[in-house]
Amino acid sequence: MSDAQGPGESGPQTQLPGPPPSAPPPPLPPTPVERGGMRALSLSVIGLLLLFLPIPGLALLGLGLLVAGVVTGVRARRRAKRVLTRAPGAIGGIVVGAIGLCFAVAGIAIGAVVATEFSDYENCRSSALTITDKQTCQDRYFPKIERKLHLPAGSMDRYRSMF
Template identity: 55%
Template structure:
């Protein structure tokens, strides 16, 4: 007889290791953190370039970041990027509110200046617009006389 097991006999069995488990999908807080960070970055950039879109994205970043932090605290999971999204959203909102405030304070003068410049046909007409509106804007913001004329970025 041989020592080899037959078809009905059990021989030495080798245990195969369990196959590796696939990683678990990210939880809601883990998904919300990067979203808040991305919305915060986009909101900050768009606040500088196009105020209404930046304002909307900043509010969305703030809401997403706060919700993600609350969910993470409740289920004891990490929320990477949520705090960064909240901070960026707050910075963007402060910037947006300061822009809105400046526009509200000087709306009449700025709007009049832009309208005057658009209707000006000659260089003398543009100079007349500057002579009329720039002193008003300087007075409104308590700037020294002639300070806006010295700024090369002022049209």
Template identity: 55%
Template sequence: MSDAPGHDQAGPQTQLPEPPRPPLPPTAPERGGPRARLLGIAGLVMTLLFLPAGVALSLWAVVAGLRSRKQARRVLAPAPGAVAGVVLGTISLVLALSQIGLYAVMWDEFNGYVTCRESALTIEDKKACQDEYLPRIERKLHLPKDSLRKQPPAWP
């Protein structure tokens, strides 16, 4: 007998390397972390532009970040961005609460000033509105006298 393979026998088997496996899909914490971070950024921006939407997005960011961290601890997986989402959402909520508090304390002055300015027909009428309401706002906020006249107000 010879060692050479015959026509019905296969030659020496060579193993081909296994093709690379596709990466596993991200786990729930790995998806939740970036989502929380994105919601936190959007919540911070929207808090400055449109307060109710900012509060909602910030709350979602905090909830999504905390859930993602909890799931990550349970399955020992990373949750990238979850902490950033919680931090940004919390900063945004604190900012929103301070805005709401300022509006609540200063509502009469702000509302009176805006109403007065909207009904003013001349520049002198607008000046009279400033003369009447800016000192009230300065007193309520404990600002130095005429400090709001140096810096024009951000509201209409």
């Protein structure tokens, strides 16, 4: 055998560089279980924000969103456990929703305790014609509310501008 090149053969074979390494494939879209966890967190955070706005209708909507956030978080966690995956945001949604529900229950309980005094105060204030009359209403009903809630005397004075 000779080292002579035959017809159709060329000199030493050089290997061309291979194609560049490809980029990793794009991430897969979130699964329904993963979306459920983030949905629970979103519902709970929005519900908590609406709960603290001074508009009564929005507080009720916030309460509903908090309940929905907790329920959605629990369902997402159960579904994730069943299919052996994660549900990011589900625990956060449950925790934020539970904290918000605790605030709501406390607010409802306090409102129920002082409902008569506060409604009498509102009636007095709506019939007041002058600033002095409004001040008299506060001087009459704030001590009653403080006694009912077992607060120190004068502790509601700093909130006079809110009511």
